[in-house]
């Protein structure tokens with residue numbers, strides 16, 4: 001770390017047994033700083049991050065990063081010490097907003113109330129831009145009711161479901177906020193979740209999660225805040241057309257009539273297939289990209305916790321067991337994805353005649369089962385390499401799943417023993433399927449998924465079983481199909497984040513191919529909102 005003036009430090013890699021008091025971590029940080037020549041007097045110490053290190057099952061540790069905030073910025077040159085490598089500058093996640101001076105002749109419009117749209121619209125509203133935010137789906141209450149009708153009775157609402165509606169795809173989810181991107185805005189996003197009701201624990205946990213039960217309220221409050229600040233929130237409003245006007249503004253053709261916008265933050269998610277088609281027909285440059293397809297695997301949560309933590313399973317500081325497994329030795333790649341400890345498999349379809357699964361859990365993660373996707377990479381040469389080819393590849397598998405499940409939105413299901421050919425029986429054992437409270441159709445998944453995917457799944461299950469004992473136990477269950485792991489296409493945009501060859505239209509978030517997950521989508525929404533504000537003056541100071 002270079003010499004210079006700092007307002008704080010991060011002391012990382014402090015490893016302690018789970019029963020240790022967190023004050024011990026702060027004391028170690030203080031002595032590290034002292035040895036590095038920084039007087040710990042007048043420094044406020046706090047736990048910055050806490051993660052679980054379960055690599056050695058008989059010696060599970062908690063690893064801390066401690067924030068050391070100085071009462072005032074101080075010049076520091078760290079002396080040579082063993083601790084020096086653990087010390088780094090503390091970065092404040094402050095968002096730097098620059099507002100332009102050009103008056104808007106129409107409001108900015110945000111299409112999509114997922115994390116990208118929501119965080120973008122909230123930032124615009126909080127800075128006086130009074131945005132309009134639209135979504136094809138319902139508010140959280142009506143959307144929850146629509147999902148319950150689908151779960152219980154198989155009545156699918158194609159515009160209000162697990163993929164579509166207030167909060168977007170991630171609302172009915174485990175609400176994991178972990179992201180692989182490295183961006184200073186992560187802290188800002190986590191803090192905003194707390195401002196609207198998420199537990200402060202998410203600021204410290206290395207793998208933060210919120211849970212569906214809290215996410216619904218958070219989304220609702222964020223949308224109310226946008227309205228309080230002069231924004232307009234429009235539900236059941238689907239964008240069906242988009243064109244540039246001579247004056248540079250944008251006209252949106254919607255199910256609630258035409259809306260004119262000064263700029264459009266377009267964050268429609270990875271399941272808006274009709275919208276992708278409309279954009280292609282309107283000359284937007286869209287390319288196919290790699291994505292993954294697979295199934296959801298379910299185990300008993302206590303078995304997973306024990307496999308990960310041994311006798312320490314259930315320790316309150318360890319939380320529910322989370323795994324992330326992958327194997328790329330075949331060159332294609334199979335990995336677990338979006339693991340939901342103590343969660344359930346959800347019915348994530350958004351099109352008639354198609355079955356799709358995903359996972360969710362509540363904040364407590366106290367369900368009997370734990371589940372995750374086991375997904376296999378799909379490359380462009382596995383289909384015709386075109387955007388609609390990618391979508392039709394997903395769609396054909398979803399339709400096959402619908403038929404194999406019983407053509408009533410029951411999901412196709414097979415036990416691991418049967419799938420691996422260890423048994424010719426496909427019978428449910430200790431582990432009960434959670435999809436739609438058990439509405440599954442027992443069948444061979446080879447009748448639903450392409451052979452290359454089944455082969456890779458088989459290889460993956462056995463490989464993961466060597467890494468996590470019991471992963472491929474006979475009565476673990478596989479429910480199909482997980483096809484919406486990420487966007488199958490990318491909407492090309494410039495460095496200014498505008499759609500190629502299009503005026504002030506900003507493709508954004510997961511659906512545009514620039515994010516994967518709640519936090520990275522929210523950050524992409526913030527990026528676009530900052531771009532819009534750089535150009536225009538706020539409507540209200």
Ligand SMILES: Cc1cc2nc3c(=O)[nH]c(=O)nc-3n(C[C@H](O)[C@H](O)[C@H](O)COP(=O)(O)OP(=O)(O)OC[C@H]3O[C@@H](n4cnc5c(N)ncnc54)[C@H](O)[C@@H]3O)c2cc1C
Nearest residue numbers: 112114116165168169170173175176239269509510517518
């Ligand atoms: C069940 C489930 C669980 C998940 N769990 C997690 C998790 O735990 N952690 C995590 O990081 N990620 C999770 N994800 C992924 C995460 O939800 C997405 O990456 C994220 O929501 C993408 O955000 P987005 O704003 O780009 O798009 P989305 O959230 O997909 O939002 C797009 C919105 O646009 C709207 N829309 C689409 N077309 C139109 C149109 N034509 N007109 C108007 N509105 C339109 C849709 O109704 C939708 O509300 C999960 C996804 C699902 C489905």
